[in-house]
Amino acid sequence: MTQPTPPPRPLWQRMLLRRLKFLGWLLAVLLVGVGGAYLLAPQWLVRADLARQALAAHVDKHSLRAGNIDWSYYAGGSGPTIVLLHGFNLDKSAWLDVAGRLTSHFHVLIPDLPGSGQTSAPDGEHSTLAQAAALDAFMQAADVRSAVLVGHGTGGAVAAVYASEHPERVRELVLLDSYGLTTTHSAFDSPAAAARVFVYDDRDALARADALQWASPPTVPGRFADLRIERNRANRASIESTLARLRGAAEQRVVQDRLPRLTMPVLGVWCHDDPVIDRSALEHLRNGLTQASTISTSVLNGCRHLPMLEQPEATAQILTAFALSH
Secondary structure, three states, rough: OOOOOOOOOOOHHHHHHHHHHHHHHHHHEEEEEEEHHHHHHHHHHHHHHHHHHHHHHEEEEEEEEOEEEEEEEEEEEOOOEEEEEOOOOOOHHHHHOOOOOOOOOEEEEOOOOOOOOOOOOOOOOOOHHHHHHHHHHHHHOOOOEEEEEEEOHHHHHHHHHHHHOHHHHHHEEEEEEOOOOOOOOOOHHHHHHHHHHOOOOOOHHHHHHHHHHOOOOOOOOOOHHHHHHHHHOOOOOHHHHHHHHHHHHHHHHHOOHHHHHHOOOEEEEEEEOOOOOOOOHHHHHHHOOOOOOOOOEEEOOOOOOOOHHHHHHHHHHHHHHHOOOO
């Protein structure tokens, strides 16, 4: 006896099943694609994540040529202009989390400094003075006539030198864990100390370097760690030559010697337990600012050398309050 043919499913059920099957296949393809990219081309995932972060921060990537340098930078937001400079062995993406908290109040510019990120290296010397001169060309090309200038680490040194040379273009100056000030100890004092922070050939060395810069180091999946190691190796000659230059006596005092020339409001921000550039530099900053219209300092807990990455909300709040108070 033949079984009766079951009635056909309603049209809406058949359409739903087709869509679920399609979504299942699509999800499988995406998982295979992402997994393949992670194993074979993790740099694609890094680029995609940076694009996501820039979108969330309401900034777009731009480029311009100034002098003999091709600059890459983020820009977004409206209001007074604030320029954010990254430190050594970083790039403009280090500021994205902070930028997302600033674009509602400021027009934010975040360049890759020459020889970093996607900005070309300059011809000739790479000194802090040369970087400040290159920054002046960038500021003019970007039509920045007045700005709050913020620098971290070696970017702080560039910002301070620029402010001493062009005080009419810097409304306020902010130095975060800045290089170039007198301090009791700094990772830039010796080749071995600098290498522990900035040179790594394997995952263990990378983990030790992160532990010196982060109070709570991020978990870096293996292939992304490998990508950072590969880039460090590829840039090793440049890293080592820059570290050798930064150990020079003139470079180590490049900000300290120019403090009496700074007349604008100045803010120093330091992580309490920074082992890369000790916070004793804050006292030398205060003592050297004999002409600044106002002097402010702030010490952050919960970070070591990277306040904009470990404490982005607190960093943005400090920058906003300082900039808008003047």
